[in-house]
Amino acid sequence: MPGTTLPPFPDDVRTHPLLIVDFELIKAGDREEIDRLWEAATTLGFWYLKNHGADQEANDMFDVGAETLALPLEERLKFEQGDNGQSFGSQQTDINPGKFLDNIEFINVSKDDALAYPRVVHLTYPSTINARMENTVAPFVRKSLDVTYVVLNIFNDKLGLPEGTLESMHAMDEHSACEVRCTRSPPVQDKEAMERVMLAAHTDFGSLTFLHNRLGGLQVMPPGHDEWSYIRPIPGHAICNIADALSIFSGGILQSNIHRVVPPPGAQAGYERWSLVFFTRPTSSKVLRALVESSPIIVDAVKKQPDKNFESGSTAAEWLARRVRNQRINNRRGPDTWTASRGTEHTPTAA
Numbered sequence: 001m002p003g004t005t006l007p008p009f010p011d012d013v014r015t016h017p018l019l020i021v022d023f024e025l026i027k028a029g030d031r032e033e034i035d036r037l038w039e040a041a042t043t044l045g046f047w048y049l050k051n052h053g054a055d056q057e058a059n060d061m062f063d064v065g066a067e068t069l070a071l072p073l074e075e076r077l078k079f080e081q082g083d084n085g086q087s088f089g090s091q092q093t094d095i096n097p098g099k100f101l102d103n104i105e106f107i108n109v110s111k112d113d114a115l116a117y118p119r120v121v122h123l124t125y126p127s128t129i130n131a132r133m134e135n136t137v138a139p140f141v142r143k144s145l146d147v148t149y150v151v152l153n154i155f156n157d158k159l160g161l162p163e164g165t166l167e168s169m170h171a172m173d174e175h176s177a178c179e180v181r182c183t184r185s186p187p188v189q190d191k192e193a194m195e196r197v198m199l200a201a202h203t204d205f206g207s208l209t210f211l212h213n214r215l216g217g218l219q220v221m222p223p224g225h226d227e228w229s230y231i232r233p234i235p236g237h238a239i240c241n242i243a244d245a246l247s248i249f250s251g252g253i254l255q256s257n258i259h260r261v262v263p264p265p266g267a268q269a270g271y272e273r274w275s276l277v278f279f280t281r282p283t284s285s286k287v288l289r290a291l292v293e294s295s296p297i298i299v300d301a302v303k304k305q306p307d308k309n310f311e312s313g314s315t316a317a318e319w320l321a322r323r324v325r326n327q328r329i330n331n332r333r334g335p336d337t338w339t340a341s342r343g344t345e346h347t348p349t350a351a
């Protein structure tokens with residue numbers, strides 16, 4: 001539960017170190033820090049972000065998530081996300097194919113709905129969210145987007161794109177699938193449950209993920225490795241990662257890496273696990289393809305990977321709908337639909 005004292009992350013499990021990027025320094029244009037961000041984004045695609053200034057907004061948003069997930073299930077199910085590829089809403093779900101029922105529960109709030117409130121753009125939400133849409137959800141969305149735009153503008157520059165290209169593809173006032181997600185998973189009681197994956201291997205759907213978590217459980221499989229390693233949560237440090245769209249726009253220069261969530265290790269397993277994410281995703285109408293017309297650096301990158309397809313033929317909206325639709329149990333037709341939901345088509349053995 002947010003706010004309770006949690007046992008420390010254990011020292012006897014395999015972890016993968018991440019570079020630490022200081023948001024204040026990258027915002028101020030510090031060359032060395034910007035190079036560190038670039039190194040992280042083009043190798044593993046994950047990094048810690050400190051001094052991001054969003055702690056208060058994140059804490060308040062965790063409270064909204066806790067209030068919402070404390071509502072009776074029948075109430076939350078009125079806002080359930082449905083089977084048609086819609087990501088916003090609430091969900092209690094099974095996302096482990098053919099094994100166990102996942103008991104991760106989450107609530108997603110659309111950036112468009114949060115910023116337009118009380119006007120409804122996509123969906124309506126439970127009362128606990130409406131009550132704090134203007135004073136908590138929208139400030140968290142704005143803070144997360146401020147951070148995102150600083151990072152996107154740095155990538156824009158490094159990729160040799162005309163000024164403002166990436167920011168304009170993620171414009172705050174245009175419709176997109178950007179969303180806040182607050183997730184809860186229950187304490188893990190027995191040995192069998194310790195073995196199970198809570199959120200199966202996947203890459204993220206959008207452009208940039210800004211993640212706040214308290215307990216361990218997030219794992220990455222770094223390129224060239226065949227084993228999972230935990231990412232150790234560090235208080236006051238968010239975890240950022242590159243997602244599919246940005247990887248495609250950049251011709252694969254930016255890395256969207258596979259990750260998953262397993263029960264928290266050691267004594268942490270006995271606690272509810274909460275996580276809070278802001279997913280920045282491109283404007284819905286943007287086609288996911290390498291921006292070869294706009295940057296010779298991206299042209300070169302694409303030429304060097306002739307076996308990879310950077311022309312998805314999908315808009316951002318279609319891409320997301322495919323992923324979300326195929327992760328819904330009612331739409332599952334077999335292994336292909338499962339694979340189509342994960343973004344792991346090229347690493348099919350990672351579970």
Ligand SMILES: O=C(O)CCC(=O)C(=O)O
Nearest residue numbers: 204213218259261275277
């Ligand atoms: O809860 C976490 O630590 C990560 C969640 C995640 O990977 C996701 O929601 O895409």
Ligand SMILES: [Fe+2]
Nearest residue numbers: 202203204259
């Ligand atoms: Fe993820």
